[in-house]
Amino acid sequence: MMAFKYVRTMMLLLLSSNNTTSHAIPHSNLKIPGAITTRYGSNTEQVNVPLYRTTVTDAMTASGPNTQSARVEAPKAASQSNSNMSCFSLGYGLSGPDCEYMAAIGMFDQGRNAIYNNGKIWLGGDGPNTFTFINGAGVPLILVMWYALFNDSTASFMNVRRPEITYSLPETGSAVEISAENEIPGGWSLLYNHSTPLSDYGQIWNTFGEFSTGTYATVDVSRLVNMAGNSVTVRVFTGEPAVDTTLQPVCVSDMRTCAYLCTSKSVRSCGATGTYQLLNCGGPNSVEGIDEHGNPTGGCQGWTNGGHIEVIFL
Ligand SMILES: *[C@@H]1O[C@H](CO)[C@@H](O)[C@H](O)[C@H]1NC(C)=O
Ligand SMILES: *[C@@H]1O[C@H](CO)[C@@H](O)[C@H](O)[C@H]1NC(C)=O
Ligand SMILES: *[C@@H]1O[C@H](CO)[C@@H](O)[C@H](O)[C@H]1NC(C)=O
Numbered sequence: 001m002m003a004f005k006y007v008r009t010m011m012l013l014l015l016s017s018n019n020t021t022s023h024a025i026p027h028s029n030l031k032i033p034g035a036i037t038t039r040y041g042s043n044t045e046q047v048n049v050p051l052y053r054t055t056v057t058d059a060m061t062a063s064g065p066n067t068q069s070a071r072v073e074a075p076k077a078a079s080q081s082n083s084n085m086s087c088f089s090l091g092y093g094l095s096g097p098d099c100e101y102m103a104a105i106g107m108f109d110q111g112r113n114a115i116y117n118n119g120k121i122w123l124g125g126d127g128p129n130t131f132t133f134i135n136g137a138g139v140p141l142i143l144v145m146w147y148a149l150f151n152d153s154t155a156s157f158m159n160v161r162r163p164e165i166t167y168s169l170p171e172t173g174s175a176v177e178i179s180a181e182n183e184i185p186g187g188w189s190l191l192y193n194h195s196t197p198l199s200d201y202g203q204i205w206n207t208f209g210e211f212s213t214g215t216y217a218t219v220d221v222s223r224l225v226n227m228a229g230n231s232v233t234v235r236v237f238t239g240e241p242a243v244d245t246t247l248q249p250v251c252v253s254d255m256r257t258c259a260y261l262c263t264s265k266s267v268r269s270c271g272a273t274g275t276y277q278l279l280n281c282g283g284p285n286s287v288e289g290i291d292e293h294g295n296p297t298g299g300c301q302g303w304t305n306g307g308h309i310e311v312i313f314l
Contacts, residue, residue, distance in 0.1 A: 084108075084109075085103045085108065087099035090110070091166065093113060093167040093168060094111070094167060098168045098191075099166075101191065102166060105191075105197050105198050106198055106202075107158045107159065107163075107198070108159055108162055110162075110166050111162070111166035111167070112164050113165055113166065113167065114164070117179070117181075120181060121186060123165070123167075123176065123177075124177065124179050126179055127179025127180055128179075128180075128213075128305065129217070129303065129306055129308075130178065130179050130180075130309070131178045131179075131180065131308075132176070132311065133167075133178065133311045133313070134169075134175040134311065134312045135172055135173065136313055136314050137172065137192065140171065141168075141192055141313055142168055143165060143190055144158065144166050144189050144204060145165035145178065145187070146158075146161065146163045146186055147164050147186045148187055149185060155187075156187055156189075156208070157201065157202040158203065159198055160202060164186070165178060183212075184213045185213075186210075188209045189203075189204035189206045189208045190232075190313055191204065191206070192313075196230075199225060199269070204225070206225070206229040207221060207222070207231070207255070210299070213303075214304075217301060217303045217305065218287070218298070218299040218300065219299055219303075220234075220253050220278075220281075221253045221254060221255060221258065221259040223259060223260060224261070224276050225269050227261065227262055227267070227269060227270075230314070231313075232254065232311060232314065233254045234252065234254065234309060234310070234311050235251075235252050235309070235312075236252070236302050237303070237307055238302050238303055238307050249310070250284065250285045250303075251283065251284065251285035251300035251301065253286075256279055258278070258298070259280070260279075261277055262275060262276050263276055273295055276295070278297070278299075285301050286299065
């Protein structure tokens with residue numbers, strides 16, 4: 001049985017109002033724990049710090065900028081890609097030209113694009129957490145989504161790692177619904193109009209979304225990799241029983257709300273301790289905190305153990 005919705009041509013507005021997720025009153029008592037002990041899979045215990053694992057920060061902290069750039073070969077030009085990626089067989093939802101573009105910028109591989117519940121991140125609306133990604137940009141977009149364990153410093157480095165999802169959103173109104181299991185940390189970015197490259201470190205040179213599902217479900221927009229990236233709006237709907245049918249999100253993160261920005265206005269990207277801030281994240285269902293390194297942490301909550309996230313690329 002086809003478990004996924006294929007809504008490529010559905011209109012933006014129609015899709016937004018077609019949202020059937022239930023919406024509840026905001027949590028009144030949100031907390032952001034400094035360190036969370038949780039379980040992934042059957043027996044793996046891990047510390048799950050909700051945010052800040054998918055930018056340059058962690059990798060640079062782990063290995064230093066020099067070894068980072070030495071380890072990671074940046075795509076200098078499309079023709080010099082060292083990718084082994086094949087576009088002979090395409091994942092569900094990925095077009096041939098989009099795959100060729102990904103290979104040309106040096107991406108390591110296509111996404112897995114699982115069309116069944118793989119316990120992580122898959123195409124379809126049957127998971128406890130669902131994301132609807134919508135092209136509102138008027139140009140072809142490629143959604144890229146990865147799985148990022150807390151201690152995995154290269155998860156978002158698309159020159160060396162295989163993403164979970166790479167999906168074509170060719171025109172305004174193109175959309176895809178993606179599920180995530182609870183206690184799944186991950187992120188996404190987008191390739192805009194066949195013009196977004198990878199950064200010198202191998203991350204997608206654009207705006208990121210970051211999330212962690214489950215007990216401390218949180219989502220945010222990060223502009224640390226590229227402060228001049230494309231715009232996005234992330235709207236959070238709770239998965240709790242409907243007590244409110246107004247279809248209002250319980251929290252919103254966008255380019256200046258619950259968003260991570262470099263503190264200095266003169267840098268194009270940042271990520272080291274003390275170089276970035278979390279902006280305007282004090283509203284309902286949003287949390288701001290300080291992590292063990294003194295860096296800001298937090299984002300949009302209100303979707304504990306299940307909810308719906310609507311992401312509109314502008
Ligand atoms: C491509 O495959 C070759 C042979 O398996 C390997 O040596 C090389 O490291 C691979 N390149 C990348 C970018 O993975
Ligand atoms: C991350 O943590 C998990 C669980 O503790 C472990 O299995 C895995 O090897 C770790 N990965 C790295 C890169 O340290
Ligand atoms: C998108 O790419 C096309 C083809 O290169 C170009 O003509 C157009 O101006 C681009 N649009 C935007 C908004 O970047």
